[in-house]
Amino acid sequence: MKKELVRLLSLWASPYGLRVQLALKAKGIEYQYIAEDNKNKSELLLSSNPVYKKVPVLIHNETPICESLIIIEYIDETWPAPPPLLPSHPYDRYLVRFWSNFIDQKLIEVMGPVFSGITAENKSVVWKKGQDEFAQMAITIERGAAEMELRGLIYVEGKTCLGYMDLCFAPYVALFGAVEELFGLKLPGSEKCPKLQKWIQNLLTNEEVKLTLPDVDKIVKHIKEAFGAE
Amino acid sequence: MKKELVRLLSLWASPYGLRVQLALKAKGIEYQYIAEDNKNKSELLLSSNPVYKKVPVLIHNETPICESLIIIEYIDETWPAPPPLLPSHPYDRYLVRFWSNFIDQKLIEVMGPVFSGITAENKSVVWKKGQDEFAQMAITIERGAAEMELRGLIYVEGKTCLGYMDLCFAPYVALFGAVEELFGLKLPGSEKCPKLQKWIQNLLTNEEVKLTLPDVDKIVKHIKEAFGAE
Numbered sequence: 389m390k391k392e393l394v395r396l397l398s399l400w401a402s403p404y405g406l407r408v409q410l411a412l413k414a415k416g417i418e419y420q421y422i423a424e425d426n427k428n429k430s431e432l433l434l435s436s437n438p439v440y441k442k443v444p445v446l447i448h449n450e451t452p453i454c455e456s457l458i459i460i461e462y463i464d465e466t467w468p469a470p471p472p473l474l475p476s477h478p479y480d481r482y483l484v485r486f487w488s489n490f491i492d493q494k495l496i497e498v499m500g501p502v503f504s505g506i507t508a509e510n511k512s513v514v515w516k517k518g519q520d521e522f523a524q525m526a527i528t529i530e531r532g533a534a535e536m537e538l539r540g541l542i543y544v545e546g547k548t549c550l551g552y553m554d555l556c557f558a559p560y561v562a563l564f565g566a567v568e569e570l571f572g573l574k575l576p577g578s579e580k581c582p583k584l585q586k587w588i589q590n591l592l593t594n595e596e597v598k599l600t601l602p603d604v605d606k607i608v609k610h611i612k613e614a615f616g617a618e
Numbered sequence: 619m620k621k622e623l624v625r626l627l628s629l630w631a632s633p634y635g636l637r638v639q640l641a642l643k644a645k646g647i648e649y650q651y652i653a654e655d656n657k658n659k660s661e662l663l664l665s666s667n668p669v670y671k672k673v674p675v676l677i678h679n680e681t682p683i684c685e686s687l688i689i690i691e692y693i694d695e696t697w698p699a700p701p702p703l704l705p706s707h708p709y710d711r712y713l714v715r716f717w718s719n720f721i722d723q724k725l726i727e728v729m730g731p732v733f734s735g736i737t738a739e740n741k742s743v744v745w746k747k748g749q750d751e752f753a754q755m756a757i758t759i760e761r762g763a764a765e766m767e768l769r770g771l772i773y774v775e776g777k778t779c780l781g782y783m784d785l786c787f788a789p790y791v792a793l794f795g796a797v798e799e800l801f802g803l804k805l806p807g808s809e810k811c812p813k814l815q816k817w818i819q820n821l822l823t824n825e826e827v828k829l830t831l832p833d834v835d836k837i838v839k840h841i842k843e844a845f846g847a848e
Binding site: 453455462482489 | 668669681683684685688691692695696708709711712715716719720758761
């Protein structure tokens with residue numbers, strides 16, 4: 389087998405980049421990590437992802453692959469040796485694709501105004517609205533977590549490996565800690581969201597997740613700087 | 619083999635619903651079409667897609683499957699008999715996923731303000747901006763069409779069957795006709811976008827596409843009514 393060259397352009401705080409790191413680690417693929425700087429994007433990033441100009445980009449030999457969820461499918465199909473990242477049954481594959489898309493879209497929709505409101509006069513109003521939408525989102529994810537737990541699609545301590553849904557979701561766990569500290573945005577507790585809370589607790593016991601997720605304090609500092617808050 | 623019950627909840631004008639119809643036809647799957655009414659959503663739609671409450675929904679036996687691009691992957695994996703909808707090579711699969719996602723996201727981003735501006739005082743300003751972004755989008759898609767044509771991923775007259783990328787894109791062709799008539803939004807011609815224009819012309823020779831796409835005049839009338847224009 390010829391030696392593969394795998395490079396990952398990413399940012400330490402990017403949940404999208406972190407999920408690709410987790411996927412590469414889950415598959416045991418050696419890769420070179422190239423740290424990007426959002427304020428000064430490299431020529432390699434701009435030429436590898438001319439459409440979006442964003443991390444993460446996986447460069448497999450000389451071929452760039454963009455968009456984190458699509459990258460993970462590419463990784464699973466290019467290196468099919470176990471462990472599989474996606475499940476094999478079409479309905480299970482549907483479920484993890486549906487919920488990872490939902491979570492990505494919804495979080496941008498809910499968090500965009502909250503982040504942008506960080507310097508606004510009426511930020512408490514923005515944050516209150518964000519809190520309601522954030523809680524509503526969690527209650528929706530709870531339904532997905534319940535079905536996926538039943539079908540063995542999300543990580544439970546003692547299982548051998550993280551799957552697609554875990555890779556997609558785990559990086560948000562650190563972000564949730566940061567938005568709670570910054571904006572008071574808090575996920576509903578175990579009474580309202582027992583499956584979601586259990587899933588999060590399970591993910592936090594996983595060694596690879598613990599090693600990969602950045603520190604909440606560091607994310608808080610980063611968000612404040614990026615959005616110009618004092 | 620037990621008899622399958624396949625139902626599709628859709629709207630005649632929905633490009634997302636039309637691509638699922640094209641996928642089912644390409645696979646030769648018998649299905650029951652259930653026409654929804656956006657102003658009076660059925661109980662079946664609301665209970666089948668409680669997260670988004672939107673068409674299309676494929677109901678396979680009793681199991682609802684939502685989100686058009688994910689539905690097409692589900693169809694291809696559930697009925698793997700030829701013709702395949704997605705290509706087999708991981709990089710080809712990446713390309714069609716990347717470009718179908720790009721086109722869906724970008725069209726919403728560009729067309730949203732244009733449609734909403736239909737009753738605005740300054741609609742000519744909105745439409746001018748829309749025209750520039752629409753042309754820019756087409757030039758980006760041209761790059762994708764060139765690479766996908768080289769790799770045999772898009773329909774060329776004489777090929778036997780439509781593939782994933784064609785199913786995703788073909789329904790927009792009728793929409794492009796309508797937005798040209800309504801807003802003067804015009805795709806760049808063959809000098810700037812030769813591969814894209816050739817792809818569109820090829821799609822319009824396909825019998826299944828011709829049979830499935832709604833009439834441009836009917837779409838124009840529908841958009842005017844939906845957005846309250848006179």
